[in-house]
Amino acid sequence: MRAFMLLITGLALAAAASAQEQDFSKVEVKATRVAGNVYLLEGAGGNIAASVGEDGIVLVDDEFAPLAPKIAAALKSLGITDKPVRYVINTHYHFDHTGGNAPFAGEGSTVIAHDNVRTRMASGGTAGNGGSVHMQTQPAEKAALPVITFDHDVSVHLNGEDIRALHFPAGHTDGDAVIYFPRANVVHMGDDYVRYGFPFIDVDAGGSAEGMIRACEAVIEKMPPDVKIIPGHGALSTVAEMREYVAMLKATSAAVSKALKAGQTLEQMKAAKLLAPWSKYSGDFITTDAFLETLYNAMTKSGHTPFVRHN
Numbered sequence: 001m002r003a004f005m006l007l008i009t010g011l012a013l014a015a016a017a018s019a020q021e022q023d024f025s026k027v028e029v030k031a032t033r034v035a036g037n038v039y040l041l042e043g044a045g046g047n048i049a050a051s052v053g054e055d056g057i058v059l060v061d062d063e064f065a066p067l068a069p070k071i072a073a074a075l076k077s078l079g080i081t082d083k084p085v086r087y088v089i090n091t092h093y094h095f096d097h098t099g100g101n102a103p104f105a106g107e108g109s110t111v112i113a114h115d116n117v118r119t120r121m122a123s124g125g126t127a128g129n130g131g132s133v134h135m136q137t138q139p140a141e142k143a144a145l146p147v148i149t150f151d152h153d154v155s156v157h158l159n160g161e162d163i164r165a166l167h168f169p170a171g172h173t174d175g176d177a178v179i180y181f182p183r184a185n186v187v188h189m190g191d192d193y194v195r196y197g198f199p200f201i202d203v204d205a206g207g208s209a210e211g212m213i214r215a216c217e218a219v220i221e222k223m224p225p226d227v228k229i230i231p232g233h234g235a236l237s238t239v240a241e242m243r244e245y246v247a248m249l250k251a252t253s254a255a256v257s258k259a260l261k262a263g264q265t266l267e268q269m270k271a272a273k274l275l276a277p278w279s280k281y282s283g284d285f286i287t288t289d290a291f292l293e294t295l296y297n298a299m300t301k302s303g304h305t306p307f308v309r310h311n
């Protein structure tokens, strides 16, 4: 949920804007081979992974509805298969990752996602950091909803891959999945790992930095050290780069946790410029203050003690 947020900020719209208000006519969708038969597709919104092979195509996320024809054209231009997109797996409910669900479903694709993705898409609601970053999302049309949902994990066996969708709780949202292609040795992290600076954490949808850290660390521990990492947003990445991101999440969480235990208010932490040492991560979407607020809200609203230790 980045392009959308920039749009909101840019136009200073208060609420209820829809993705349709963004102009997608000039967006180009570029396909790059990552490894094996797994491709990265970049247009606008979240990164797409595609397994393209003899059995057809499996997509991970699908950006925005108006881009579906361009995504389909980019896949066809690879010249690998004329078979359709058989499955779309959503990494989470945000509509810069699920916007293409309805058009792809209309062409016969089956959409798969965690239980909470379907629930949140069906209901609509507030996405936000529990404070200054927030917006309303409308209930999705029925055609956009995942048809197959899972609680813990699910596998799709196509193109010689055992594609694994693994749920990690309370990270970017409460319905995140990391998608692993073991044969190609590629993983799509969803928005548990992004490269635009401080991450947006949807605290209003059950997200927390703690959960994002756990998801990233599980991938680092369990997957091969040379696994190619597709972040939710930004360029193809490596374990070393994701470690650096995890270190930032841990250090900033520890700083906020320590200040909380010392009885500081959010305003005092902002005044003390608590996260200044990590200001290189500040972006126009999530500023240093917005990220401080995010961590504070996730820790105070979840009602439990943050797990990050400090001295």
Ligand SMILES: [Zn+2]
Pocket (backbone or CB within 6 Å): 001, 092, 094, 097, 172, 191
């Ligand atoms: Zn997102």
